[in-house]
Amino acid sequence: MTADDLNRFLDDAFGADRTYVVDDVDESRLLARVRAGAVRLRPGGTISGPTLMGLADGAAYCQILAHIGPVALAVTSSLNITFLRKPQPADVIAEANFLKLGRKLAVVDVRMRSEGCADLVAQAVVTYAIPSSR
Amino acid sequence: MTADDLNRFLDDAFGADRTYVVDDVDESRLLARVRAGAVRLRPGGTISGPTLMGLADGAAYCQILAHIGPVALAVTSSLNITFLRKPQPADVIAEANFLKLGRKLAVVDVRMRSEGCADLVAQAVVTYAIPSSR
Amino acid sequence: MTADDLNRFLDDAFGADRTYVVDDVDESRLLARVRAGAVRLRPGGTISGPTLMGLADGAAYCQILAHIGPVALAVTSSLNITFLRKPQPADVIAEANFLKLGRKLAVVDVRMRSEGCADLVAQAVVTYAIPSSR
Amino acid sequence: MTADDLNRFLDDAFGADRTYVVDDVDESRLLARVRAGAVRLRPGGTISGPTLMGLADGAAYCQILAHIGPVALAVTSSLNITFLRKPQPADVIAEANFLKLGRKLAVVDVRMRSEGCADLVAQAVVTYAIPSSR
Numbered sequence: 001m002t003a004d005d006l007n008r009f010l011d012d013a014f015g016a017d018r019t020y021v022v023d024d025v026d027e028s029r030l031l032a033r034v035r036a037g038a039v040r041l042r043p044g045g046t047i048s049g050p051t052l053m054g055l056a057d058g059a060a061y062c063q064i065l066a067h068i069g070p071v072a073l074a075v076t077s078s079l080n081i082t083f084l085r086k087p088q089p090a091d092v093i094a095e096a097n098f099l100k101l102g103r104k105l106a107v108v109d110v111r112m113r114s115e116g117c118a119d120l121v122a123q124a125v126v127t128y129a130i131p132s133s134r
Numbered sequence: 135m136t137a138d139d140l141n142r143f144l145d146d147a148f149g150a151d152r153t154y155v156v157d158d159v160d161e162s163r164l165l166a167r168v169r170a171g172a173v174r175l176r177p178g179g180t181i182s183g184p185t186l187m188g189l190a191d192g193a194a195y196c197q198i199l200a201h202i203g204p205v206a207l208a209v210t211s212s213l214n215i216t217f218l219r220k221p222q223p224a225d226v227i228a229e230a231n232f233l234k235l236g237r238k239l240a241v242v243d244v245r246m247r248s249e250g251c252a253d254l255v256a257q258a259v260v261t262y263a264i265p266s267s268r
Numbered sequence: 269m270t271a272d273d274l275n276r277f278l279d280d281a282f283g284a285d286r287t288y289v290v291d292d293v294d295e296s297r298l299l300a301r302v303r304a305g306a307v308r309l310r311p312g313g314t315i316s317g318p319t320l321m322g323l324a325d326g327a328a329y330c331q332i333l334a335h336i337g338p339v340a341l342a343v344t345s346s347l348n349i350t351f352l353r354k355p356q357p358a359d360v361i362a363e364a365n366f367l368k369l370g371r372k373l374a375v376v377d378v379r380m381r382s383e384g385c386a387d388l389v390a391q392a393v394v395t396y397a398i399p400s401s402r
Numbered sequence: 403m404t405a406d407d408l409n410r411f412l413d414d415a416f417g418a419d420r421t422y423v424v425d426d427v428d429e430s431r432l433l434a435r436v437r438a439g440a441v442r443l444r445p446g447g448t449i450s451g452p453t454l455m456g457l458a459d460g461a462a463y464c465q466i467l468a469h470i471g472p473v474a475l476a477v478t479s480s481l482n483i484t485f486l487r488k489p490q491p492a493d494v495i496a497e498a499n500f501l502k503l504g505r506k507l508a509v510v511d512v513r514m515r516s517e518g519c520a521d522l523v524a525q526a527v528v529t530y531a532i533p534s535s536r
Contacts, residue, residue, distance in 0.1 A: 049210045050191055053184060053187045053188070053191070054184040054187070057183060057184055057187070075183075075220075076183045076217055077216070077217055078215065078346065079187065079213075079214075079215050080212070080213075080215075080527065082212045082501065082509055082527060082529065083209070083210055084501060084502045084509060086209075099484065099486060099513075099522055100486045100521075100522065107486060109511075111501075119502075120502065123501050123511070125482065125484060125525065125527065127484065212480065212529070214348045214482060216367065216375055216393060218367060218368040218375060219368070233350065233379075234353070234387075241391070243377075254368065257375070257377070257393065259350060259393065283442075317459060317477075317478045318452070318456040322452040322455070325455070326452075343451075343488075344451045345484070346483065346484045346485065347455065347482075347483050348480070348482040350479070350480045351478055351479055351480065354477075
């Protein structure tokens, strides 16, 4: 699935509930973004912790969909997030990479940065269970 | 702070961004709730993973505020959540208990259940950094 | 399996590699112990972080064995440990409780204290995959 | 500190308690190794989970020492490890990289592979508190 395919799939499955968009996807990694203009910000214009958690979960989910196809039924089994620095008042961009893509389990490393900054805002390890019926 | 104090404080600080309410708080634990009628549900009428993550983060935050007073500046430093069972189509109730309440760091265990069910839907360990200026 | 059964099983499976013993087990929880006299201590006479990680992993493993029988093949899939306080120069006792015991996955909460102290030294959430052939 | 400096420091501080050696360290990453011939192996000749946890903790600790100097007092505050694949009957090599190196806190990503294999055996995120007196 391409970034466009993924965004259409997400629109159909989750509609207005979604706070991120997929920017790009290739063989090894996926980029997703939360637009600072599209979510309620914390005082100071920065993106909130729960929004970053949703971004990490969503980027991992999309990375899995991009490789196994539009299976809506993959479910998060755990998410460990470490908040590293206060975000800048800007979009936050997540990069997702597989630590493992198995038949029953996928584990994804997600690193988040404020757009234009090299330092990490947060890092997450997200584990998804993949339904066996696919 | 009582449950009413906490809900007023949250209304002032976060307004409509908040998806949970505090039900009760005493010396040792805090109860908070996401109302199934107040959030966008997953197909099947269940509460989504990101909403549970926000509940875990919020319940831990309120448990800390209840003990150190209305200091808006405590910030999440990490959140580890394990999803254990599919929620029922019902409210989800979180119970927060301290693993540690130190001067600089608080660590909170949060357990979430669908209302009326004994089994856990999810469990989280949430670490907050407490600003030294309080 | 009783505490004696578990200790005999561990002796056969792991021999001298093991640094903990099972103290007690009942329907809902298991107690295990690292003896301060049986491991290399840190300066100050306290038990090291890696020894506490081994205790958390072992207590979770034994809690699972106690309920599903002597199946040596359960394997740790993740372990999240938070170190909360410096241990006292004493034995450390772990209490393991199930967050979930499913057919394919068990998730165990492990809380560790220096003997005679109420405060927690560390807390861990340990996830084990259970082989389907049992 | 070089790899040789680190190994000498570890010998002095921990002696025979240590199961890993530092292979190499440069500006951005550190490599450490557990020798299959130097630890008690699991049936099948593979390195055990607790030994991998000790390796992750030690590689993170050395990565911090390499950058802040021989301060023995940095203490682990949390370690989250995900076991991804059964190790091969071979040495395991850990690569440690900073997610953050702050004044008070360091967060290190550690990836472990069986020597000669590209796939990850395990991944860990290790957080260390750095004493302010340095």
